[in-house]
Amino acid sequence: MSRIRVLVVDDQELLRRGLRMILETDKDIEVVGEAEHGRRALALIPQVTPDVVLADARMPVLDGAGLARRCAADHPSLPVLALTTFDDARLVRELLDAGAAGFLLKDVSTDVLTDAIRQVVAGGLVLDPRVARAALSPVPEPRRPDLTEAERAVARLVARGLPNAEIAATLHLAHGTVKNTVSALLRKLGQPDRTALALHLVRELAD
Structure with missing residues (x-):
């Protein structure tokens, strides 16, 4: 390598x-x-x-x-x-x-x-x-939409900064499933990209 x-x-x-x-x-x-x-x-x-x-x-x-x-x-x-x-x-x-x-x-x-x-x-x-x-800390708390258990599991690992391949290996999911779930999280949480999504989730999980 x-x-x-x-x-x-x-x-x-x-x-x-x-x-x-x-x-x-x-x-x-x-x-x-x-x-x-x-x-x-x-x-x-x-x-x-x-x-x-x-x-x-x-x-x-x-x-x-x-x-x-x-x-x-x-x-x-x-x-x-x-x-x-x-x-x-x-x-x-x-x-x-x-x-x-x-x-x-x-x-x-x-x-x-x-x-x-x-x-x-x-x-x-x-x-x-x-x-x-x-x-x-200065950012006001956003409204929390309903997430499925699978979405919450992926969200916790996105918040930790893990890429899709590691999330898939950790949760024993197909890479495509993780990619689709991240896309669903972006849409549900109204975030423009993965970096914004990760920051949003860090804040959510800290509450």
Whole structure:
């Protein structure tokens, strides 16, 4: 199995080098490039063909949200995982609205970071719980439609950020069944996409 290819984006060179050293302690991860801001990262992506972009949220020239937005438009299969020291609800919503695949604070452990990289590459959504509470607590409680038991089971795993293949394996369901159930959840809960659905469900399950 090939290693996960990571592009590290941070305006501080020492932090980029530190992240490279940390990530490359994992035999399944390879750092294929470094960039000091989002615009440079966009120029590098076609050259280094990463599987995931690990980016600081606050950067000059083009920040994490701007980079996530451009990647969502130009490289829709390339997840952007934001990493920052800022615990800011508005920033979190901005990143997720831009299409980021997750958001972690920089004080996470190496294991949490490498696991998060694996999750977003597999199609999952990763949110530091501290950040999720800050981002979601001001949102008023939505009206709750009736869901079937099967829909609730799938919903719980979508909220955890699991991709369809893992949900199918966990619940012993066909992949197509899970895909149809997720589509039903999007329709019933009035959410525009999977990221919005996962955030909605995190809030619902926390109540």
